Amino acid sequence: MADEKKVKIKLGARPKSFKHTVSFPMVDGTVGCIEVTYKYRTRREFAGFIDDLQATAKTQADAYAAKAKAQLEQDGTVPMPTQKELLEFGLSGSVDFIMASVEGWNLDEKFDRTAVEQLADEVPAAIPSIMEAYRGAINEGRLGN
Template sequence: MSKIKLGQRPQNFKHTVKFPMLDGSEGSIEISYIYRTRSEFGKFIDEVFAESKEERPEDDDFSWTKLMEKTGTANAGYVMRAVDGWNLDVPFAIEHVQQLADELPAAVTAIMDTYRNAITQGRLGN
């Protein structure tokens, strides 16, 4: 067992995130997450929700296209603030995270859920 030393926090931590592909197979991406304490994660989530409220126009006509674009953009923004790298064959950049959110939304959801579970519950895995 590892000896616990409080106050020696990591800058990041890696995890292989698994998610269902459209054909029913399982995909995976190794993600390097930015470490946050639980209280820092709470502040992070408050900031994410505050930004999403600011982006919602009150008198906007409903459109599924606009909803999907906004959701993908918001999720990509979350990932950009929670992750500092991945093992895909494209650079970790906003345009590629948005492409991932558009093409494989389950991957982005899994990346976000894994981060939340790791920070709030202190564990990774099933």
Template sequence: MAKIKLGNRPASFKKTVSFDMLEGGKGTIECVFKYRTKSEFGEFIDKLIEAAGATPKDDGEKFSMADLMDRTSGANADYILDVLQGWNLDEDLNKSNVQQLADELPAAAAAIMETYRTAVTEGRLGN
């Protein structure tokens, strides 16, 4: 068992992201994610919400990350670029290629975003 040492944060972490392909098979992308603490992730999301012009709901409706991502679909490439340091695709990691990935394989973009959220807020990297 590894000894835990607080304050010894990694710069990044790797995770293979799995998603359903349109024709029914499974696709995978090995991603190198930027490490953020749970607090830093909260600040990151706050900036996304502000950039999207989203405001807290006055009618008691709960905040929805899915709704936010829906309203900011044009910004999803920016989100992915801000959480990834690299990937194992033959194409370079840049905005044009991330937008193409999200357009051609929307499940891949959603899986990358959800995998990152789960990793930094729940500390889980497993399936």
């Protein structure tokens, strides 16, 4: 701690963004990392951000429930979501989180929804690590891995 740079705090001088290198396990046992530029939010703004994401997820779940209810009333069966549908639902929410909290990264691929979906599909541990690092930075003021 003696080598840490100390900075005087100035309230109201909020950054637009901040960078952090996120590490995560790769499927081959190595450790991958991505330098991520996060959008800055206060703790209150982050809480509203999470509320908005949860409202979107509830809307999607309610739409599926209405569809299931209609099918039950029509033919007496209850549709079961497929594994792919469940995965897509989960990935969609995670990608929404990343797109709304990250401004960019140091990958060769352009930061866009398609690339984030590809990352989520190909490197499963990357997305929750990026999400958790953001949550930790905003709520706890730490950028640990």
